[in-house]
Amino acid sequence: MASKDYYEILGVERDADAKTIKRAFLKKARVLHPDVNKEPDAEAKFKEVNEAYSVLSDERKRANYDRYGTAEGPGGFGSDYVDMSDIFGGGFGINDIFDSFFGGGQGGGTSRAARTRGRDMGITLRVTLEEAAAGCTKTIAYDRLAPCDDCGGTGVAEGGHVKTCDRCHGTGRVVEVQRTIFGQMQTQTTCPACHGSGKVVDKPCETCEGQGRTPSRETVDVKIPAGMHSGQSLTVKGKGEAGVRGDASGDLVVRVEVAESETFQRQGDDLFCRVAVDSLQAIVGTTVRMRGILPDDEVVVEVPAGCSYGQQVRVERMGMPRVGTTARGSLIAVIQVVPPKGLTAEQLDDIRKIVDARGEKDAAGEPKAKPAQDGADFAGTRKKPKFKGRGRRNGRSK
Ligand SMILES: [Zn+2]
Ligand SMILES: [Zn+2]
Numbered sequence: 001m002a003s004k005d006y007y008e009i010l011g012v013e014r015d016a017d018a019k020t021i022k023r024a025f026l027k028k029a030r031v032l033h034p035d036v037n038k039e040p041d042a043e044a045k046f047k048e049v050n051e052a053y054s055v056l057s058d059e060r061k062r063a064n065y066d067r068y069g070t071a072e073g074p075g076g077f078g079s080d081y082v083d084m085s086d087i088f089g090g091g092f093g094i095n096d097i098f099d100s101f102f103g104g105g106q107g108g109g110t111s112r113a114a115r116t117r118g119r120d121m122g123i124t125l126r127v128t129l130e131e132a133a134a135g136c137t138k139t140i141a142y143d144r145l146a147p148c149d150d151c152g153g154t155g156v157a158e159g160g161h162v163k164t165c166d167r168c169h170g171t172g173r174v175v176e177v178q179r180t181i182f183g184q185m186q187t188q189t190t191c192p193a194c195h196g197s198g199k200v201v202d203k204p205c206e207t208c209e210g211q212g213r214t215p216s217r218e219t220v221d222v223k224i225p226a227g228m229h230s231g232q233s234l235t236v237k238g239k240g241e242a243g244v245r246g247d248a249s250g251d252l253v254v255r256v257e258v259a260e261s262e263t264f265q266r267q268g269d270d271l272f273c274r275v276a277v278d279s280l281q282a283i284v285g286t287t288v289r290m291r292g293i294l295p296d297d298e299v300v301v302e303v304p305a306g307c308s309y310g311q312q313v314r315v316e317r318m319g320m321p322r323v324g325t326t327a328r329g330s331l332i333a334v335i336q337v338v339p340p341k342g343l344t345a346e347q348l349d350d351i352r353k354i355v356d357a358r359g360e361k362d363a364a365g366e367p368k369a370k371p372a373q374d375g376a377d378f379a380g381t382r383k384k385p386k387f388k389g390r391g392r393r394n395g396r397s398k
Contacts, residue, residue, distance in 0.1 A: 006065065022216075025052075029050070058217055118247070123255070125255070126258075129293065132320070140221075141218070144241055144252075146214065148207055151205035156210070161201070165194035168194060174190075212246055222254050239251065270331070275336065287303065315332075
């Protein structure tokens with residue numbers, strides 16, 4: 001990849017400006033697009049041209065490429081940029097952009113009117129659970145058909161005009177008569193002269209071929225509100241595909257995917273997490289302080305005396321924020337009783353004395369451990385909060 005000369009692929013000088021690079025790319029892409037070019041190596045060349053353009057059209061990647069011979073640079077990209085493969089994986093790749101750019105799907109003899117409004121586009125954005133809890137702003141880089149810079153989205157070159165199409169008289173459709181074995185057949189098709197818009201430009205803009213829009217790398221800042229759930233989406237108005245010749249743009253729909261956390265498991269607005277408690281402390285009760293989901297959270301877990309393995313202790317208002325409110329869910333600490341560490345021989349002796357004093361009968365009467373509880377999913381073990389009043393002890397839900 002690094003050995004390719006992107007400038008040579010696009011046929012531009014090394015000091016070419018952004019506009020020149022874009023024009024050269026569009027020119028090459030139009031003749032190499034697999035829909036129009038049936039040469040066996042057209043697709044490979046088309047991909048090469050795309051790759052060259054994706055690097056040279058991005059200031060950061062181009063600078064890296066000029067300096068280090070690779071778009072990634074020496075240390076790779078900052079995490080603020082979304083992996084482009086995510087976006088392509090979502091079904092909105094460069095081919096999709098070109099399909100609409102070349103009027104793909106308008107053939108086939110249907111009388112479907114040409115679409116001139118821009119389509120909505122979808123992108124998946126992944127955030128961590130911590131980011132979803134605190135809320136964050138993410139910069140998304142993506143490809144879309146944007147209004148053409150050279151004609152301001154009109155599709156008309158300087159001195160040109162938009163006229164009613166002569167071929168279809170502005171209807172956007174033409175009737176064709178075909179002779180078949182069943183006799184004459186009349187079919188209505190989209191007007192090939194105006195692609196169904198009913199209007200033609202006498203002097204089209206060269207850059208966009210009169211479409212008023214060109215493929216463009218865009219960046220948009222998306223604000224994720226605190227408490228967002230996986231699968232919810234945000235709409236950025238007008239940042240989808242641009243319309244033909246100044247028609248309305250579609251929207252960019254950003255679907256948020258919240259990654260799972262190793263520490264916290266989310267259930268609605270509540271967060272479950274395992275808290276290890278020394279078995280001796282579990283007997284007498286203790287207070288555990290721990291880090292919460294938000295940077296400033298200090299979670300205080302009141303472990304009651306006689307706490308057993310798997311017992312849940314609820315800490316109110318330490319869960320996920322609820323979108324658009326100041327409310328928060330609860331943090332539910334699932335107590336993991338662990339053997340005490342670092343007991344001295346004397347301490348062990350003392351404990352043994354207590355155990356001996358209680359006698360064998362009591363020891364044998366202890367409930368048996370349930371190994372299945374260890375590592376079991378929290379789901380299904382959730383209990384509704386039983387204590388609503390203030391000042392009452394939490395954690396006696398078992
Ligand atoms: Zn233009
Ligand atoms: Zn027409």
